[in-house]
Amino acid sequence: MLKRGSTIGVFGGGQLGRMMAAAAAPLGYRCIGYAPEGDNVAALLCSDFVTAEWDDEAALADFASRCDVVTWEFENVPVATARAIPQGGIFPPPAALETAQDRLNEKRFVEVLGGRTAPYVPVDSRADLDAALDTIGLPAILKTRRDGYDGKGQWRIHSADDAAIDLPAAPTILEGFVTFEAEFSIVLVRGQDGEMRVWDSTRNIHEDGVLSASQFPAGPQIEAQVDEARALAKKVAQKLGYVGVLTLEFFATDDGPVFNEMAPRVHNSGHWTIEGAATSQFENHIRAVAGLPLGNTRTVAKAVEMRNILGSDIESAHALLDDGDTHLHDYGKSDIREGRKMGHVTRLARR
Template sequence: MTPPGSTIGILGGGQLGRMLALAAANMGYRVHILAPEDELPAGDVAAEVTRADYTDRAALDAFAASVDVATYEFENIDVDAVCYLSERVPVLPHPRALEVAQDRLAEKRFVADLGGSPAPYRAVDSLADLEAAFGALGSLVLKTRRMGYDGKGQARVRHVEDCAAAWEAIAHAPAVAEALVAFDCEFSVVLARGADGAVAVYECPDNRHDAGVLGESVVPGGAIVAAQAPAAVALARRVADALDYVGVLTLEFFASAEGPVFNEMAPRVHNSGHWTIEGARASQFENHIRAICGLPLGSPALTAPGVRMRNLLGDDVHDWATILADPAAHLHLYGKSEVKPGRKMGHVTWLD
């Protein structure tokens, strides 16, 4: 057990790290952030900040010596660096989860081996591979195997003539071609797992996207989400157990006529779980801290019959005054200075 008063290291300095740091501070922990960027939303609320590349071994040595346990707030971190850090201080979740989640092809195979149902897919390493995949799958989305998120590193292919442009759009990177799936809605499973195997599962939200970026999460989801959530939750638990996972894990799904279709996993706290700050008795951020510190998990039960979370993307952040004038709104701004289209600047939550 890592008791309150200890220092938690977080790799990554974005808004997820910020909300983890706030949850940790409420429980009596200090937080040390390591990240390379100049602007670090998490650094504004942390006790200590190291600005260094994740592969800087000297910085990792000093970081490890200053913390009692470490975690990460996003998955696009060099796995070798995380393994190096884990030899010096406990890192949770285990780097094995990063290895799986960083490669879409490995991720799909891993989940399929556990009984999950990803969309039909093909590995793509050349334009010829992509054209063959289109012949086998029909209309598809091409996704880079690594470093893609929030719609980045993706291209749609609806006609065979689109293949060349799509291949250029992802800069000839190793990729996966996924058949386009007919679905009613998208939903996610957010769960926390402790080192003892205890699991806390949150209500599955109906996630609504805008140009590949999450726009809203609504809890509870509709009837089809309620019907398909048990199978999705069972798969998420199998994934967590197979990885001996410690912390918060998220799996995204399409609710389809054939049942839940696996989309992707994130070995971390997740945007579709932001509603839990006000909407659950113990938020995803609190439960991640509890899990990595070896504490009992808090309750994921709802605090209201319904919850809605909306992301503030780009210029939406300028609506802060109107939002604050709504006594039912809970506003979270991330402290980012540069406003760009589609950039996550904050979120707002309403309890019903």
Template sequence: MIVPPGSTIGIIGGGQLGRMMALAAARLGYRCHIFDPHEAPCAAEVSAEFTRGAFDDEAALARFADACDVVTYEFENVPVGPIAALGDKLRPGTRSLEIAQDRAVEKRFLEGAGARVAAWREVGSVEQLDAAVAALGVPLVLKSRRLGYDGKGQAWVRDPAEARSAWDSIGNAPAVAEAGVAFEAEFSVLIARTHDGQTRAFPPPRNVHSDGILCHSTVPAGQPIEAMAETAIATAATLADALDHVGMFTVEFFACADGALVNEIAPRVHNSGHWTIEGAVTSQFEQHVRAICGLALGSADLVADGAVMDNLIGGDVDAWAAILAAPDASLHLYHKGEARPGRKMGHVTRLK
């Protein structure tokens, strides 16, 4: 199971998560090979090799895998069928993808594993939409079952009369309806799991979102999150075990008056863990490399009293010079081209 330094790690997806993963892998002596359909993905700039190919091109994926010693992925919206052919080289496996790609499947998995989730219903027709509103009441949120991220494919229903227009706004796509949750804060558990079931979790960060996009992550998270941390970490470990997951695994939670509710899972490194690059002994990216290569997991302890990570979204990146001039700021720019509204262009971390 050990993939030694000097080997090649294949990364499916060439975005900023793949970029930071490749940088962490290089520090440990690995070469990275990016597979992505775009002409110049930002992860390819810092990797040894790049193959341009469609995520559903099985022949191209097979050639890519032949050139790699282990293969992983940086995001979950890749077709399961084609990459299933990668077999044992793929870590994590496809089960984690299958669950995370479909919100209804994910909800059933979470409930089956004993996790607490908000009340929900499937919506695939007008009749099911009306039944969901009747059962859950308002407010509720409609989320497309597939391909939603950073608030995309979501619409709130605050009055029953808004339900059909809300569904129209997400293209009448198969969806889940979730009851609105009264929560005090949002947080995430980022946990690494090895092939033999060892786990190590980072201190949970408190997360703040705007328009569905993560803006800030802070550790320590403060109350009430810290009081829920032990149980939330245990829940994340249970979910990772149920998937036989290998690598980093992220669970997003709502901190509610009666305890933590699981919002969703991400079978990968995560934006809310970017602070670990400067703020923890081992970053989430290095931890993922360690796990998929069969190496010992590193320490997840803080290196300072705490850390704050701010995303640079859209035009926020224009402040790069001022951020660089600040003595307490660690700046990461992703070199993704045009700074469109809502696009994550970089992040900055400050230690406490």
């Protein structure tokens, strides 16, 4: 258990790191961030921030020496960087990054644990793509195996004309389309002692590949599939020896929950927990990596909606505060781009 005044290092400088730092302070901890040059908004709330490349051995060694434990706020931290931190000094374990960073490995990992996935075929060449389309059929979606988020690194293929694309240099995977009624997430936290707690699931609404809103209650179809999805998420956490917040995304289908992807970190679909749950995903992540008892994850409102604020809409976001029990989170990003997550707003209907 980390003593009062300890330092938690955070790989990454985005809004998730910012919200981790905000959650750590009331528990008596300080955060130091580490990331390459960029719009590192976490620096505004961290006690200090190291701007250096992921492979800067001297900077990493100095950073590690200043931290009592290290975590991360996004899943594209290089595995080698995470492994540079001595074992037992970083949570979640780097194996979680290694699994989640490759979509092919991720799906195979989940299948071994009994999870249901979309049909998929690895693609490394034009011949592979042609054969994969024969196997999967249309429509399908081609994705880079690594990197890519919020709809990036993805190509929807509805016809032979759509398949006439320039393949990226990186390995890809072709997935069959899943017919689904809704999307939802399982957001859980696992402590160092193996205890696991799970938040209520929301209905996740996406627009152009980006999460637009998360709504609770999620509706009867999702509610009927949550237990099966939770069971799989717990198997994943157990197998990885996970510590911290872990998120698995699912499609709710007529055949039950279909696994989409996992995020070994706090997650956009869990932002509603800041005001909507007894303990937020950010506080419980800090509790887990610090070795503290986990907090209660019960929902404290009868209805919750979280909506992302994209691009220039952040300029008028304060007007949203006129609407009842509403909470605004401006991430403080200076680089405003259309489609970029600039903040979120959460509305609650109290019990």
